[in-house]
Amino acid sequence: MNSKQINYFKTIVDPKNICTTKEELLVYEYDATLLKGAPEVIVFPETTGQVSLILAYAYQENIPVTTRGAGTNLSGGTIPDQGGIALVLTKMNKVLEIDFENRVVVVEPGTINQELQDMLTPHGYYYPPDPASMKACTIGGNVGECSGGPRCLKYGVTRDYILGMEMVLSTGEVVAIGSKQQVNPDPLDIVKFMVGSEGTLGVFTKLFLKIKKISEAKKTMLCTFNSVKDASRTVANIVREGIVPTTLELMDNLLINCAEDFIGLGLDRTADALLLIEVDGLKEELDGQVEVIKKVCEKNNVKGFKIAQSAKEVDQLWTARRTVIGAVARKRPSYSMQDVTVPRNKLPDIVEEIVNISEKYNLPIGVLAHAGDGNLHPLVLFDERNQEEVEKVHEAEFLICKKALSLGGTLSGEHGIGLLKKPFLDQEFAPEVLSLKRQIMLAFDSGNILNPDKILEVGK
Amino acid sequence: MSILKEGKNYELLNTCNKCGFCVQGCSVYKEHFNEAYGTRGRIRLIKAVANGELERTPLYEKIINSCLMCEECSKNCPSGVQGHLLVQMAREDLVREKGLPFVKKFPLEKVLPNNNLRKLSFHSFRLGKNIIPQTIKGINIKSLNIEKVDFLSSYKPIQKPENPNLKVGFFVGCMMNHTMAQVANSIVGVLTKEGCEVVVPTEQRCCGTPAYVYGHSKVTRESALHNLDIFKDVDVVVTGCASCGNMLKSYGKLFPEDSKERELIEGFSKKVRDITQFLVDDLKISLDNKQSSLKGKVTYHDPCHLVRGQNITEQPRKILQGLKGDEYVEMPGASKCCGASGMFQYFYPEEATAISNKKVENIKKTNADYVVTNCPACYQRIKGSLEINKMPQKVMHIIELLDSK
Missing domain, CATH: 3.30.43.10 (Uridine Diphospho-n-acetylenolpyruvylglucosamine Reductase, domain 2)
Incomplete structure (x- = not known):
């Protein structure tokens, strides 16, 4: 310039x-x-x-x-x-409207997720998508990446909460799409295209979000296992029983220890896997659900089963979960994280492969998973100043992605493709599909100026 | 070689994974919404200087100096990166490589560590403040009380109790000494009433916080050794200033590991207590029949250097909730910085005023009659900001509630 x-x-x-x-x-x-x-x-x-x-x-x-x-x-x-x-867009951060009658809020894109939650909580409402970075990240970014979060097993991802938006096209025209209506009869729903478009189709300037009433009650359970296999089987079995917890989070031994170093909750450092399970709903239905979950855990050789007793305990468990990724950095100077997703009954297979890859390349790899929807975040630990190690990280990650795809999974559950996963994209999509995607991108942004060549090389 | 490149320091700079969680609590970032003014950005720039990618430019200095040192980022960092210590290290590097400007150098090096010069400057300020405007750079000068005779100069030892349980040295700190002599007297009174023998060494010197936070820890090291010597005969060192307490407790990091001085100074630091910590944890004072000196609604502001610096949150609340006769209400964002942060308020008035106004807003939400805190700097800043905003609340030091004459 x-x-x-x-x-x-x-x-x-x-x-x-x-x-x-x-x-x-x-x-x-x-x-x-x-x-x-x-x-x-x-x-x-x-x-x-x-x-x-x-x-x-x-x-x-x-x-x-x-x-x-x-x-x-x-x-x-x-x-x-x-x-x-x-x-x-961090300075465009106003919450413009909160409409409890219609359960809609209108925000500018720079609004911080947690700050919106803080405004809704006193009224008994919340905005369900809850990425781990929710205290820092913006709603605009959440929409751009279609962020998920631990709660999305039951409540869905960002895409399920976006009713419409005001956005600016690459040529500078301002358009409004969708509306504040809960039902969108648009046969070619452009709003859905926009969510997760990673800044390649337009720039959001106002977002209409759905909000929900906070459930009457919730129960949080902490279960430890002697093997990741047992834990992942538990996950599949719980869902099979017809229970949809808000959260089914899995951490492996490495992450349990990292979380313990940071928060010090007294987690079982010897456990091979931990499941953080939360159910919500009406008070009277929860005890039954907890009972079923407990039985499933026992059938799968649970080591320790504990129900959080106080709000403070629940908070601490969640803090441990939300901060564990960063806490991993205590082990090595750098980490790299993938976001692969597999059908939930394939969790043991991918975890086994990750363990093999970790041994093969002599790299510590921790596994954190939104296990309920088969979304894994393998964290590879290394030192970015060591070029040889960096090469190994790339190879290891490539193998993890390949395995996920071979199990019928996808490359990204919620973090988006950006630059990081771009090289793997043709492993997942057929050339015809990629070509369609390219045409859509060019239809919105003929000059290819908006976040050019992210997700895909578009060309002009 | 720059200290930034030294082994352990450079390793620390490389532990940041750039997750960005640090900006969530950063009050200065939230005034700029610009990465450069959040911890992740600052660390990136310090690394750039260490790597020789960036010169120590005036903008770099501004970015490094406009940190409140409130420690929110350090508490929020899941990787355990101590953002405030990295910023302090960068300031140390700036002092070594570029020196300090006179406006900082003179007070930090000459005035604060020298008891006579310090007295003289506070005295001149007291005389001068009547002829200057009400506020300078958002600081409410008129509301700042400066004692005609400071506490240490007027202190007369009071009779020690029979069979005292402990010998307590009182570290008053510059701000309390010159602006809140009454509060200092209350601390001595309450401790004596609780059965302690209180000694107040009048030759005690500035704790060294200002010099330390501006990267001139050489001065702080001298203060540390001086105070170590002055307080060698007491069982406990008590202070009513969050920043002094925080500094006295962490003198050790200023001295090389395994040095003789380090060992001695860490022994001293172990004796240091915040007044609320001492009353609640050590003396375990009974609040059952204690009447508060106040009536009405009371709220509490956590000083950064107490809540994060020393992990003290429950002790003051135990006192406030335990005292009879007043009603305690928690304020939203009680632990957010008040915007004072030493000289920050003078050098970055726009940010400081906005941050203080948020504190005032939160106080307003409580409908409290009184704001209680535990740090003279917060006390003055909040008092000044409340007055500027024409708010009715009175600010009190926590000891004043316990001192029912």
Whole structure:
């Protein structure tokens, strides 16, 4: 980009919302992955109008635009690897409307997930998608990545909660799609396309979200097992019994120990696997569900079965779960995480393969899984300064992805493709499907300026 | 070689996995919404300086210096990265490589560690503050009480109880000494009433927090050795200032491991107690028949250096909930920084004012009559901000509630 172009942006937004210093460019070159790529300018719009003018100009000048929220994403999706503009929406962070009658809220994309929850909780409501980073990440980012979270087994992912949006197209036109209605009769539902589009189809400026009433009661259980196999069989059996817990989270021995180092809850450090199970609903139906779950656990050789007794205990268990990924970093300086998903009865197979791969490459790999929906986050630990080790990590991850696909799974459950999983995409989709996807992307963004070549190489 | 490149320091810089969870509690980030002003960004830049990718530019200095050192990021980091310590290290590096500007160098090096100069400067400030505007850079100067005669200069030892249970050294701290002599007297009074022999060494020196947080720990090391010597004969060292307590308890990290000094200073640090911690955990005072000196609704603000610095949250609440005659209400965001953070409020007035106003908003939500805290710096900042916002609440130091004359 040249200085004329950069100066033009100063006529659109307050100059304090334009950053070009080396210091600031350096801190927008990364996300939560190990990938890097610096933007040439960082722009913080504050209104839809500004976003529109920025995109219109970027389109005219053919400048790449990478939209970004809190940058907690795990796929390289917000890395401006082609330079251009980092369009950071963190200043568009207002909750515009909370409508309990219609169970809809309208937010700007930079709203922090937890801050929305904090506004809803006193009224007995919540917004179900709960990614581990919810205290930091933005709703706009959640929609861009179609974030899930521990609760999504029962309540679904972000896509199930987006009713509509105001967005800016790559040419700068502002469009509204969907509506605040709970039922969307649109036969070609564009809203569904937008969720999980990773910033390649448009820039959201307002989002209409569904909210839910907080359930009357919940029970949280902590079960430990001597083998991952027993734990994963338990998962499949519980669902088979007809119970859908809000949460069925699995941690392996390495992660149990990391969580214990960080929080110190007195988890069983010798257990090979742990399941965190939560059910919610009406008070009177929960005891029966807990009883069934307990029986299933016992049938699968449960080592320890415990029901959390106080709200504080529940909180601590959840903190342990939400922070365990970072806590892993205590073991080695770097980690890399995959997001493969397999049919839930195939969990033991993929876990077994991961253990083999870990031994083969002599790399510690921890397994964290939203086990209820077969979504695994294998965490490979290494030191990014050791090039040889980095190569091994790439190979190991490739094998994990391949195995997941061979078991009938997919590459990404909830983190998106971004840059990280792009090389594996043709393993999952037929060329015809990829071509369709390309055409859709070009239909929205003919100039290929919006997060160009993320997910797929589009070409022009 | 820069200290940033030194083995252990450089390793620490490389433990950040850039997950971004640190920004969730960062009050300064939430005023900018710009990565550069959150911990993850700061760490990236410190690493860039260490690697020689980036010069120590004025903007870099601003980014490094505009951290509250409130320790929220360090508590939130699942990887256990101590963001505030990395920022402190970067400031230490800046002092070594570029030196301090006079406005910081003079007070940190000359005034605070020197009891006479410190007295003189507070005294001049007291005289001067009548002819300057009400507020400077959002700091409510007029509301700041400065004692005509500071506590240490006027202190007369009170009679020790018969058969005292412990010999307690009282570390008053500069702010309390010069702005809250009455509170200091109350601490001595309450401790004596609880059966302690209280000694107040008048030659005690600034704890060294200001010098430490601005990266000039050489000065702090000298203060540490001086205070170690002055308090060598007591069983316990009690303070009513969160920041002083935090510093006194962590002097050890300023000295090389396995050094003789380290061992001695860690022995001293082990004796240090916050006043609420001492009353509740050590003396186990009975609150059954204790009447609060206040009537009405009372809320509590957690000082950063108490709640995160020393993990003290329950002791003050036990006192407040146990005292009879007033009603305790918890405020939302009680543990969020008040915006004072030493010289931060002067150098970054826009951020500091916005952060303080959030505190004021939270106080408002409680409908409390009184805001109680445990740190003279928070006390002054909250008092000043409440007045600027024309709020009726009175600010009290927690000991004032226990001191029913």
